[in-house]
Amino acid sequence: MHFPKQIEIIEVGPRDGLQNEPIFVSTEKKQTLVKLLAKTRVKRIETASFIHPNAVPQMADAKEMVRFSVEQGLSFLALTPNKKALELAIQNHVSQIAVFVGASETFNQKNIRRTIDESLAECTEMFMRAKEEQLFIRGYVSMCFSCPYEGVISYDQVKKVVSHFVQHGVDEISIGDTNGQANPKIVYERFLKLREDFPQIIFVGHFHDTNGLALPNILAAIQAGVERFDASISGLGGCPFSPGATGNVATEKVVSMLHQMGIETGIDERNLAEASAFVKTLFK
Template structure:
């Protein structure tokens, strides 16, 4: 078994964890969650999304949240699904942005009403602009293993998107099990192939716990050489465009597993565990 010495845990609870909550969450409550997380040893967080409040009302306060993150002096990521969103992020002085494209064209059509190729074309322009402004670029590949609208997603479909992101010089490529239907075997196989094909690329694992396999899939990805993972405090989350998908891999779970394995994360288990009740109190879906 390959076990890395160090693993980066990237907290996505303030954005991915809360975006699909049906009841409004106050901006002050989100700020408090971010503040508490910033004191745990976590060095990066995904905190906001510059999306239409009509479609994701929970993220309507992206500007104010970004301003707060700037005041805290933390490194944070904001989701920017299109050029208009990128413009807003630049104005807000966001240090890192994330774009997302599904390996499944069916998912792209449902999610953003564009084909995979149309999405990649817009991403090309976005990366060019972001790099001119010195902004770190994260590229999400959603539905990398299976899709609720088309079923299994082939490695060729995943590689088609990944190869283009590599060509566009994404700073990191986040491979997502967006609906939580992956298993350790397919996770190991796909990540191993990607690592072999793109040896200089930086990959991140993003797992949902729909079938309680998120930790097992993380271990499989680690064996393939992946040393960066997204997680969400309290296991909060769920994709609004992926029916049936439940929460993300819980930050407290991955931090505990890695600690027990002797892997350095820089994250304080004591501080993380103290935050979990507060994080769960913000959700009407996770208790």
């Protein structure tokens, strides 16, 4: 089996984790959470989304969160789902952006009301603009294993989106088990094939723990050569447009497992526990 010396964990709790919570978390509490996460020495934190507040009210304070992240000197990502969002991110001095497209046609239309081809066309323009500003670009591919609307997602469906991202020069691609229905076999096979077809690209694993298989799926992805993973403090999260999807895999569980295996993350578990304890106070 393959056990790398180090794995990078990207903390997505403040954005992907909180976006589906029905009770609005104050900007002050979000900022405190980000501060606590920064203390853990996690390298990157996804802190905001410039999505329209009518679609995701929890992200209405994106400008404030980005301003705070810049002031704190953090290495952070902001989600920019369209051209308008990208311009807002640029105006607010974001240096790392993320865009997303679903591998499932039905999901993509329900999620952002566009076909995959329409989304990819807009991405082309966004990538050109982002490169003008010398931004780091992450591409999210959602529903890469199965979909609540279409069932099993084929490799070719995933490859279509990944190919477009690669062609237009993204810096990394996060492959999402958005509804948490993947298993270690398909995870291993899919990542192995992606790395064979796109050896120059850095892939990130993004797993939800709907069926309790997120940790085994991470191990399977590691065996396929993946060395970056998204995780969310206390398992916060879930996609508002994916029925039945539960939280992202918990950062503290991933870090604990990797450390027990002798794999370094650079993350302080004691400070991570403090951040996890704070999460429990967010909705009181």
